[in-house]
Structures are given as C-alpha cells and as structure tokens.
Amino acid sequence: MNQAAALRNRFGALQFQEYALGLVVIALFVTGAILRPDTFPTWDNVRNMLTQASIIGVLAVGMTFVIATSGIDLSVGSMVAAAGVFGGTLVDPSGGTLLFIAGAIGFAVLLGTINATAITLGRVVPFIATLAMLSIARGLALLLNDKLPVGLLDLNGGSYGDPAPFSLLWFGTGKILGIPISVWVFLGIVVGGWVVLNRSRFGRYVVAVGGNREAARIAGVPVRKVIFSVYVLSGLMAGIATVLLCARLGSASPVSGNLYELDAIGAVVIGGTSLAGGRATMVGTFLGVLTFALIFSLMTQLDLSTEIQQVTKGAIVLGAVLIQRPEARY
Amino acid sequence: MNGVAEKPGAGAAATVLEVRGLVKTYPGVEALRGVDFNVRSGEVHCLLGPNGAGKSTLIKCVSGAVEPTAGEILVDGEPLPERDPAAALGRGVATIYQELDLVEDLSVAQNVFLGHEPRRGPLLDLGRMRSDAAALLARLGHEKIDPRLSVRALRPAAQQIVSIARALSYDARVLIMDEPSAILDAGEVETLFEVVRRLTAEGVGVVYISHRLDEIRRIGDRVTVLADGATAAGGIAADTPPDELVRLMVGRKVERLYPERPAGGGETLLEVRDARALPAVRGVSFEVRAGEVLGIGGLVGSGRSELLRLICGLDSREAGEVIVAGRRLAPNRPDRAIAAGLGLAPEDRKSQGLLLDWDLTKNITLADLGRFSRGLLDVRGEREAARAQLRALNTVPDDPGRRARELSGGNQQKVVLSRWLLRECRVLLLDEPTRGVDIPSKAEIYRIVTELAGRGLGVVLVSSELEELAGICTRVLVMREGELVAEVDGEKATERELLSHAVVPTTGPDLIEEVA
Numbered sequence: 001m002n003q004a005a006a007l008r009n010r011f012g013a014l015q016f017q018e019y020a021l022g023l024v025v026i027a028l029f030v031t032g033a034i035l036r037p038d039t040f041p042t043w044d045n046v047r048n049m050l051t052q053a054s055i056i057g058v059l060a061v062g063m064t065f066v067i068a069t070s071g072i073d074l075s076v077g078s079m080v081a082a083a084g085v086f087g088g089t090l091v092d093p094s095g096g097t098l099l100f101i102a103g104a105i106g107f108a109v110l111l112g113t114i115n116a117t118a119i120t121l122g123r124v125v126p127f128i129a130t131l132a133m134l135s136i137a138r139g140l141a142l143l144l145n146d147k148l149p150v151g152l153l154d155l156n157g158g159s160y161g162d163p164a165p166f167s168l169l170w171f172g173t174g175k176i177l178g179i180p181i182s183v184w185v186f187l188g189i190v191v192g193g194w195v196v197l198n199r200s201r202f203g204r205y206v207v208a209v210g211g212n213r214e215a216a217r218i219a220g221v222p223v224r225k226v227i228f229s230v231y232v233l234s235g236l237m238a239g240i241a242t243v244l245l246c247a248r249l250g251s252a253s254p255v256s257g258n259l260y261e262l263d264a265i266g267a268v269v270i271g272g273t274s275l276a277g278g279r280a281t282m283v284g285t286f287l288g289v290l291t292f293a294l295i296f297s298l299m300t301q302l303d304l305s306t307e308i309q310q311v312t313k314g315a316i317v318l319g320a321v322l323i324q325r326p327e328a329r330y
Numbered sequence: 331m332n333g334v335a336e337k338p339g340a341g342a343a344a345t346v347l348e349v350r351g352l353v354k355t356y357p358g359v360e361a362l363r364g365v366d367f368n369v370r371s372g373e374v375h376c377l378l379g380p381n382g383a384g385k386s387t388l389i390k391c392v393s394g395a396v397e398p399t400a401g402e403i404l405v406d407g408e409p410l411p412e413r414d415p416a417a418a419l420g421r422g423v424a425t426i427y428q429e430l431d432l433v434e435d436l437s438v439a440q441n442v443f444l445g446h447e448p449r450r451g452p453l454l455d456l457g458r459m460r461s462d463a464a465a466l467l468a469r470l471g472h473e474k475i476d477p478r479l480s481v482r483a484l485r486p487a488a489q490q491i492v493s494i495a496r497a498l499s500y501d502a503r504v505l506i507m508d509e510p511s512a513i514l515d516a517g518e519v520e521t522l523f524e525v526v527r528r529l530t531a532e533g534v535g536v537v538y539i540s541h542r543l544d545e546i547r548r549i550g551d552r553v554t555v556l557a558d559g560a561t562a563a564g565g566i567a568a569d570t571p572p573d574e575l576v577r578l579m580v581g582r583k584v585e586r587l588y589p590e591r592p593a594g595g596g597e598t599l600l601e602v603r604d605a606r607a608l609p610a611v612r613g614v615s616f617e618v619r620a621g622e623v624l625g626i627g628g629l630v631g632s633g634r635s636e637l638l639r640l641i642c643g644l645d646s647r648e649a650g651e652v653i654v655a656g657r658r659l660a661p662n663r664p665d666r667a668i669a670a671g672l673g674l675a676p677e678d679r680k681s682q683g684l685l686l687d688w689d690l691t692k693n694i695t696l697a698d699l700g701r702f703s704r705g706l707l708d709v710r711g712e713r714e715a716a717r718a719q720l721r722a723l724n725t726v727p728d729d730p731g732r733r734a735r736e737l738s739g740g741n742q743q744k745v746v747l748s749r750w751l752l753r754e755c756r757v758l759l760l761d762e763p764t765r766g767v768d769i770p771s772k773a774e775i776y777r778i779v780t781e782l783a784g785r786g787l788g789v790v791l792v793s794s795e796l797e798e799l800a801g802i803c804t805r806v807l808v809m810r811e812g813e814l815v816a817e818v819d820g821e822k823a824t825e826r827e828l829l830s831h832a833v834v835p836t837t838g839p840d841l842i843e844e845v846a
Contacts, residue, residue, distance in 0.1 A: 121503070127584065199706045201699045211685040217644065218676055219697040220668035223581055302393060 017272035021287040024327075028087035028294040036097035036301045045297065047180060051248070054186035055080075055241045057286070059264040060271075061193040062237030064285045065230045067268050068197070070210040070277025071126035073231060075115060077260035079238040082139035083108035084252030087242070088150025089318055097155050097168040104246070105239030111137055113236015116228040126231075134261070141254035149253040168287070171287060172247030182244045194282040206230060210277025259310075266317035267292050274324060334519050336720055342754065343370040346535045347392070347423065352401035353565040354387050361387040363559040364401070369535040371503055374526060374547040376568060377539045379556035380768040385539055388556070389486035389506050394418035395424040405504070409790045423554035424497035424545040425506040428513075430489050438779040439463035439477035442496045463487075466495040469532075470525045483788075485631075487518035492527060505529060507803025515794045517833045541769060543572040545826065555579055576769055587773050588801035591820055592783035599788040600757045602641060605650035612812035613650070618757055618788040621718050623779060625803030625820070626792045628832050633812040634792045635677050636779055638759045642674045643667040647809070654757070668697060673750030677761040681747045690725075691716040693734050693745055699752040713779045719748035723778060740771025747778065756774065757788040764798065776802050808832050 032040035039045060066073045066102045087104030111133060118129040129224040157164025163173060205226045208216040217223050241260075246252045258275045269275060270282025270291055295316070299309050349367040360368055362384045369375045390396045392403055397413035404410065410416045429504075439449075439456075442463045448455045460741055463477040472491050483560040490510060497505050498544040506527075511519045515830055526536055526549055538545060546553060550568030554561060555578040562578045576587065600618040618624050625778050626636050639645045641652050643664045654670040676682035684693050686717040691709075694716040695702060701716075702708045710816050716730040723744045727737075734745060743763055760779070764772045780802060783789050793799050799806045800823040806830040808816040 049732070195706065201703045201707060204692065204696070204699060207693075208685060208688075212681070212686065214682045215676075215685055216696070217664055218642070218674055220665045221696065222665055278685065327545065 007264075008115075010203050011263045016244045018283050018287065021271065021291065023163065023289050025287055025294060028291065028298065032298045033112065034302070035298070040301055041300070045301075047178075047183075048145050049293045049297045050183045050186075052178045053289050054180075054182040055248075055293065056236050056246065056260060056263045057186040057289040058189050058241040059234075059260055059291050060267040060285050061282070062230075062234035063261075063264045063268045064193065064273055064280055065197070065203075066126075066204055066234050067265070067273050067275060068206050068210045068277060068280035069227055069230050070128060070275070071119070071227065071230065071273075072265065073115065073234045074127070074130040075111065075137055076234060076238045076241075076264055077257040078137035078141065078261075079108050079235060080242045080257030080260060081252075081254050081293045082111065082137040082144070083239050083242040084256060085141045085144045085150060085245045085254050087246070088152060088252035089145055091155065092145075092150050094267070097157070097166065100152065100155060100168055100246075101243050104242045104252075105236065107286060108242060109232060109241030112238065115235065116231035119231060120224045120228045123216070130231075135143060138254075145254065145279070147254055149251045151251050153250045168243070168247050169250060171233050172242060172250065175194050181228060182248065185244060189237070189284060191284050193285075197280060197282050202226070202229070207278060207280055210274075212278065212306060262313065262317065263292060266313065266320065269317060269324065270320040272324075275321060341846050343372060346367070346371050346406060347537075348402075348404040348407075349388070349392065349402070349406070352388065352391060353399045353400045354391060354396065354613075356385075361559055362391070362398070362401075365556065365559070365561050366564055366622060366835050367554050368563065368565065369537055371533045371535050371552040372501070372530045374536045374549050375459075375531055375565070376550035376553045377537055377556065378543075378546065378553055378575060378579060379562075380770055383556040383579070384558055384559040386508070387559075389537070389539070389834050392418070392423060393506065394423075395797050396846060419500045421592070422501055422503035424500050424502035424504070426490070426493045426497060426508065426510065428508045428510075430486070430493050432489055432492060432800065434482040435480060437478050438467075438475060438484070438495075439482055441481055441492055442466060442477070442499050444496070446499070447581070458614065462499070463495065466498050467491070469498065470494060471528060471529070472525075478836070486513045490514070490522065491525065494529075496609040502534060504535045504537065506539075508539045509541065510538070511540055511542060515628075515632075516796055516829050517629050517834075519545065525572065537780075541767075541772075542795065542797070543575060543769070547572070561792055579769060587769070587776070588798075589777045589780045591802060592621055592623050592780050592804055594619050594624075594783070594804035596620025596786060596788075600641070600790075601651075601653040603651040603653070604635075605637065605640055605652065606648045607636060607640050607645060608648060608812075609810055611640055611647075612644050614809075614812075614814055615650075616807055616814060616817075618790055620756075620786045622790055622804035623783050623789045623791055623802055623820075625799035625806035625823075626790060626809055627794075627796050627799045627806055628809035630794060632809045632832070634809050635761050637809070638674060638761050638790070638792060641735070642672055642675075644758065651771060663670060668753065668755070669710075671754075671756035673697070673753060673755035673757070673758060674759045675746045675750070675761060675763055676773045677765070679739065679742050684742060685732045687733060689731050690720060690745055691730040694719055694730070694748045695750055697749050701752075715752060716748070720744070722751070723748060738771070739765075743767065743771075743775060751782075755787070757790065758782065759790045759792075761792045762812070763791070764793070766794070772798075796825045797831070799823065799828060800825050 058163055063073060083104040086107040090103040091100045110115040115130055115133050118124045119126050152168060155168035157167030163169035171181050176184060205221045209223050209226050210219050211222055245256060267288035268285050271281055271288030273280045273284060345368050347369040349365060352365045354362040365388055377385050391398045394413055394417060395413040402409055405421045405423060408539050410421060437645045439460045460477045467473055467475050470491055475488055481492060510522055514522060530536060546568055552565045553568050554565055555563040557579055576787045596619045597619050598617045603615050605614045609801050614637055626634050640647045643662055645657060647661050659667055659670055693714045695712045702712045713730050718727040720730060723740050725744045734742060764775055779789055791803060803820040805820055806812050806823050806828060808828055810832055
C-alpha cells in the first residue's frame with residue numbers, strides 16, 4: 001500500500017491526464033484511419049504530421065518551462081520570423097549554414113534575454129513584456145530585409161542532388177532511418193526537456209517558483225535567476241524552431257511564425273501543465289503537440305478550411321483551460 | 331424561562347441553549363457521538379478539544395449550517411429547526427467564525443446590517459443604519475470605530491469587533507466564538523475580553539472556543555471538553571488545573587506541556603547589530619548562542635516577523651549587520667543566509683512555508699538539492715532522506731509520497747522543520763510555529779525545539795503566546811514598536827511581566843489604522 005502510494009506519487013497526479021491524452025491521440029488516429037483509410041494511416045502522412053509538429057513542438061518545450069513558473073511567452077512566433085530574417089541577411093549573398101544557424105539562434109536568444117531582463121529586472125508582467133516583444137520582433141523581421149523574404153536555397157552544402165549532410169536544407173529534408181531530421185531534433189529536445197524538468201535542480205526550482213514563489217525564496221531558491229533563465233531558454237527554443245522552419249521552406253520569411261505562440265501555449269495547456277504554475281509535465285506537452293497535429297491533419301484531409309481550423313484551435317485551447325480550472329485553488 | 335441550572339449561579343442563570351445527545355455522522359466518520367452541552371445566560375462557556383474532536387461540527391449544527399443525525403438543540407427550551415441558519419439567527423444564536431466573513435469593501439455599518447438592512451419603504455435607511463451601528467459599537471465600548479469606514483481599513487481586532495456588533499444586531503442571546511483570539515495579539519485579547527465581559531453582563535451566553543488554556547482560565551466560567559466526538563467532561567469549572575484539562579482532552583496524561591528548559595550558554599552563532607528597516611524594525615541588536623531557545627515576544631505588528639525576514643535576507647535592511655559564525659551576511663540574499671546556516675519557518679506555513687501540492691519529499695529537499703544533485707537528481711536518495719527526517723520527528727504520516735496539503739497543521743510544521751534539519755542548519759528561526767496547532771501537537775513541537783537546542787542548535791522562537799515563551803525559552807526578548815525593550819531570563823519570565831513590556835505604557839493599542 002505504501003509502495004503503491006509512493007509509486008503513484010513518483011509519477012505524480014498528472015498521470016491520469018497523461019493517460020487520458022494518450023487515449024485521445026490514439027482515438028484521433030483511429031478516427032482518421034476510418035474516415036480516410038487510403039491517405040490518413042500512411043507512413044507518408046505520419047511523417048508529414050510529425051515534421052510539421054516538430055517546429056511547434058520545440059517551441060512548446062520551452063513554453064512548458066515558462067508556464068511552469070506561472071509566466072507566459074507570447075513572442076515566440078514573432079521571434080521565429082525575426083531570427084530567420086536576421087540569419088538570412090547574415091548569409092546573403094555569401095555565407096554558410098553554420099553562420100545562419102549561429103545568427104538565427106543567437107538573435108532569438110538575444111530577444112529572449114530582453115524579455116527576461118524586462119520581466120526580472122524591470123518587473124514588467126510577463127504577459128505585457130512578451131506582448132511588446134511580439135510586436136517588436138515582428139517589426140524587426142519586416143525591417144531587416146525591407147519586408148522581403150530571404151532565399152536560403154544556396155545553403156545545400158554545394159551538392160546538386162539531395163542536400164549534403166549538415167547543410168541547412170538537409171535539416172529540412174534529410175532523413176535518418178527514414179525519419180526526418182527535424183523529427184529527431186524534436187524528439188531529442190523533448191527527452192532533454194523531460195530530464196531537465198524532472199531530474200535536475202533547475203527543473204525543480206522552475207516548478208517551485210511557479211508553485212509558490214515566496215515559499216521557494218524562503219527555501220533559498222534563486223527566484224529571479226530561475227525566471228530569467230526560462231525566458232532565455234524560450235528564446236533558445238525559438239531559435240532552434242527557426243532553423244527547422246527555414247530549413248524546410250528554404251527561405252526566411254518575415255511573415256512566418258504567425259500565431260505559433262497560440263499553438264505552443266495550446267499544446268502545453270492541453271498537456272496538463274497548469275497556467276497557474278507549479279505543475280508541469282513534459283510528457284503531456286509532447287502528447288499535446290501530437291493531439292494538435294492529428295486534429296489539423298485530419299481537418300485538412302476532410303477538406304475543412306483553414307478558417308474553420310483556426311476557430312477550432314482557439315476553441316480547443318479555451319476548452320483545455322476551462323477543464324484545468326476546477327483543479328486550481330485560489 | 332425556567333431555571334434548569336444545575337447549580338444556582340449569580341442571579342437568575344437560565345439555560346438559553348441546550349444540546350442533548352447530539353450525533354452527526356458523515357459517510358464513514360462519526361464526527362459527534364452523543365454530545366451534551368448547555369449554556370446559561372450571562373456565562374462564558376468554553377469549548378475545548380484537540381483538532382478533530384468535533385468542536386466545529388458541534389457549532390455548525392447549532393448555527394444551522396449542517397443537519398444533525400440525531401439529538402436535540404433547544405433554545406429557551408424550544409427545539410431549533412434543523413439546517414436553517416436564518417432560524418438560528420432569528421432565535422438569537424449567532425456565530426462568529428474564525429475566518430471573519432466580512433465584506434472588506436463595504437463600510438462598517440453596511441457589514442453590521444448585511445442581509446437585514448433597515449429600510450424606509452423600498453429604500454435603505456442609511457441614516458438609521460449608521461446610527462444603529464454606532465449604538466451597537468458603543469455598547470461594546472468601541473465608539474471610536476467609525477461606522478462609515480470601510481472594513482478594509484480596520485485591523486483584524488477591530489474587524490472582529492464589527493463581527494460581534496453584527497451578531498448583536500440580531501439580538502443575540504447566545505454568541506458562539508470560534509477561536510476568536512487566534513488572530514489577536516496579547517493586548518488585543520484584553521480588548522476582546524473586555525467586550526465579552528460587557529456582553530455577559532447584559533445576559534448574553536457566550537460559547538468560547540480556544541486552544542489557549544490560560545485564556546479559558548481567565549475568561550471562562552465553565553468548560554466542556556470534547557474528545558473524539560463525545561463529551562469528555564461537561565460544564566466543569568473553568569479553573570480546573572490545565573494538566574487535568576489536557577488529560578481529559580487527549581484521554582491520557584500528557585507528561586508535561588513544556589519540557590525541560592534548555593540551558594544555552596554555548597558559543598555565539600548569530601549576531602545582529604543595529605538592524606534597521608523602517609518603519610517595522612528600528613535598530614535591533616542581539617545574539618543567539620548555541621544550545622538556547624531565544625524567545626522574541628511582542629504584539630502583532632511590533633516588528634518581530636519583519637526582523638526575522640530581514641535576518642534571513644528576505645527583505646532589505648537599511649542599516650546594521652547580521653553576522654553568522656563570524657561572517658557578515660549580504661542583505662537581500664536568502665540563499666547566502668541559508669548557506670551560512672540559517673533556516674526560517676515562516677509565520678504562515680501554508681502560503682510561505684510549503685508547496686501544498688508537492689509531496690513531502692520535494693518539500694523537504696527543496697533547500698538542499700545540491701546534496702542530491704550530481705548532474706542529475708538522485709530521486710531515490712531524496713525520498714530516503716526525507717523519510718528518515720519525517721520518522722525522526724514522528725510525523726504522521728511519515729510516507730514521503732504524501733502531499734503536504736493532506737497533513738494537519740502540526741505535522742506540516744514538522745515538514746518545514748525537517749527541511750532545515752536535512753540542510754543541517756545551525757540557527758532555526760521559528761515564526762509562530764504553534765499557531766493553529768492543537769495542544770498535543772504543541773507539546774510535541776516544544777519537545778522537538780528543546781531537543782534541537784540540546785543538540786547545539788540556536789533556536790529563535792517568535793510567538794504571540796507569551797505563556798509559551800515563558801514556558802520553554804532560555805531567554806526572552808520583548809519587542810515593541812520595532813525596538814527591543816526588555817530581556818527577561820526564561821526561568822523568571824511570567825506571562826504578565828512579558829505583557830507589561832509588550833504593550834505601550836500609556837494607552838491601549840489603537841484599533842483604527844490609517845487608510846493606506
């Protein structure tokens with residue numbers, strides 16, 4: 001009995017929601033297989049879904065840490081656009097993959113650091129600070145290359161057929177063991193995120209700060225450092241997502257990444273991480289990302305318009321928050 | 331009204347409230363198992379019992395908030411309708427709960443008449459409301475409270491007076507007060523007692539619930555002791571010796587409430603020099619030695635909690651030094667204070683001490699994760715270390731996987747102590763560690779605290795219960811308006827002496843606070 005309680009607790013009360021969400025993922029897949037038996041349950045479609053999900057997925061991992069501190073980062077979508085265009089202008093007309101990656105990630109981390117500084121040193125509430133960054137970063141994306149996208153098709157490692165390994169385009173189209181590189185990157189970040197969240201001092205501090213900031217401070221948790229770090233981390237994840245997106249599209253567009261913040265926040269919340277902070281689950285976030293991907297793939301295959309998809313997306317996020325609500329105690 | 335008094339008291343002591351054989355069962359739990367209880371006009375009848383003994387259930391039945399399973403509740407010999415709070419109020423049975431249920435943004439007068447506002451035609455009669463409220467407050471001796479003030483501007487003690495005025499506005503014949511002194515400091519308790527005496531002089535019967543035995547002795551006429559949902563002793567004299575009351579409550583003899591006083595006298599562990607953070611702390615110097623329990627007494631608002639927070643680097647200090655083991659602590663760095671060996675058990679366990687939805691393991695290891703972190707956290711090691719700490723302090727339950735929310739107040743306090751013991755802190759700073767804790771658990775906390783001092787820790791104990799400071803401390807410092815005004819040897823300290831240092835010499839504490 002003691003053992004059972006310990007076991008239950010080791011995996012946390014979140015287990016139920018994670019199991020339930022796992023069942024939702026399976027149910028959605030089965031529904032798709034029944035409605036579109038020829039196109040939905042195919043390896044091509046699954047690979048496609050995962051590739052599309054990987055970009056939002058990377059953002060959602062960073063967002064999980066932010067939301068666990070009871071914060072929010074609304075700027076990730078705009079940061080993706082700005083970081084892409086910044087990296088693109090660095091390598092245009094001449095420059096390599098490495099410069100692009102370093103530039104894009106570096107720029108996103110810089111923007112994340114500005115968020116972090118405004119929130120911890122300036123004591124601006126996260127919602128407002130990142131809302132401002134949403135506008136600033138989008139503006140920068142448009143300014144940096146005169147509202148024009150930057151072509152990146154040259155970053156193929158100088159090969160004439162498939163892009164050479166470790167060139168930018170290879171990250172978008174290459175595969176290892178039949179699985180796209182971007183999916184590998186996403187899975188690696190999810191696993192890494194799980195370890196940091198559940199098995200590191202930093203992860204424990206993150207959840208403590210979100211759960212009870214004052215209690216955490218009295219226990220010696222460096223609260224401001226922790227909060228600073230999660231916004232920088234969110235910027236880093238935006239940088240990685242930028243690289244995956246630009247690699248897939250072969251260009252960096254100033255209008256890309258629109259509403260990605262909603263997808264990422266939605267996936268995190270559906271997964272069971274509490275918007276009030278103090279409760280976070282990386283498995284839930286992973287399943288939340290898959291749920292979103294399945295729903296929109298299914299809707300696309302059923303020929304439902306993007307407008308309907310957008311309404312659905314908002315409704316799902318609202319519903320997920322409403323479901324969470326009774327558990328929160330005020 | 332016929333006198334059913336068991337013995338003739340002063341004047342015509344008619345029984346106003348009588349409870350006979352009250353039973354209340356919840357699914358799987360027998361909260362009350364046949365309780366008998368009566369209140370006479372003009373007496374203060376204390377209700378005593380450990381947490382979970384059924385006190386709250388009893389008053390909820392009487393006030394009509396819950397429906398009893400069996401038994402009778404009579405007011406003036408007539409049965410009270412069950413599960414009807416309005417009827418209970420209408421018959422003059424009013425209850426003041428521990429959490430005051432005032433609407434903070436409404437005025438004093440509006441709160442007093444909330445739900446039964448005087449009207450003139452369809453409109454509120456604001457003038458009468460104000461003058462009637464003022465009259466009620468004057469009856470309580472608090473005409474200084476302005477009925478037009480918003481309740482938010484009042485201190486808790488004054489808010490309590492407003493609650494009592496509200497009860498009186500229903501022509502209360504029986505007033506039930508659930509732990510009214512829990513939120514008050516020693517001076518304010520005196521004010522409350524004065525109000526209670528006025529009420530009893532008018533013939534109101536008062537039911538007074540408290541965990542503080544000294545208060546019962548001072549204000550009570552009779553005591554009913556509840557234990558495990560039954561009456562362990564009904565209507566015995568309030569001057570029954572405390573040891574006897576404790577024995578009745580726990581069904582066995584608690585050896586002693588206060589253990590052997592630690593001798594102190596070791597090397598200096600913590601030194602505070604002229605610490606200042608205006609307006610709360612105005613230049614405080616003292617030192618804590620190994621092996622002592624140093625008490626800091628004073629009224630609520632005298633700056634005690636602020637002093638502890640300043641020492642731990644939680645709030646900034648304007649001047650002064652905090653020296654631990656010969657090293658000066660940087661201000662505003664709680665992490666460094668902890669590294670130097672300080673540990674704070676804050677005033678409010680629930681909102682500052684614990685992460686209530688976390689399990690006990692994580693709560694205990696939070697201040698000492700470095701010990702378990704070798705790149706990754708050793709979660710199994712954490713759990714075993716937490717279990718060892720919980721067992722060492724006899725925490726119930728000692729399963730480290732339980733959530734902190736599920737524990738009683740006394741056991742939650744032990745979890746906070748476990749955290750600092752795991753961290754091997756040298757100086758423990760305890761802010762009101764026994765607030766809201768029942769008497770057997772208090773005795774246990776006292777025992778733990780003195781044992782820790784015996785092991786060479788320095789313990790600083792801040793408390794509003796002056797009796798407890800006089801009971802276990804090696805030395806007691808008294809704080810008043812941000813300054814230390816007295817140091818008293820623990821052996822010689824008495825509650826009365828400490829109180830005389832704590833209150834401002836000239837006038838009593840003014841209950842009305844400036845609106846911020």
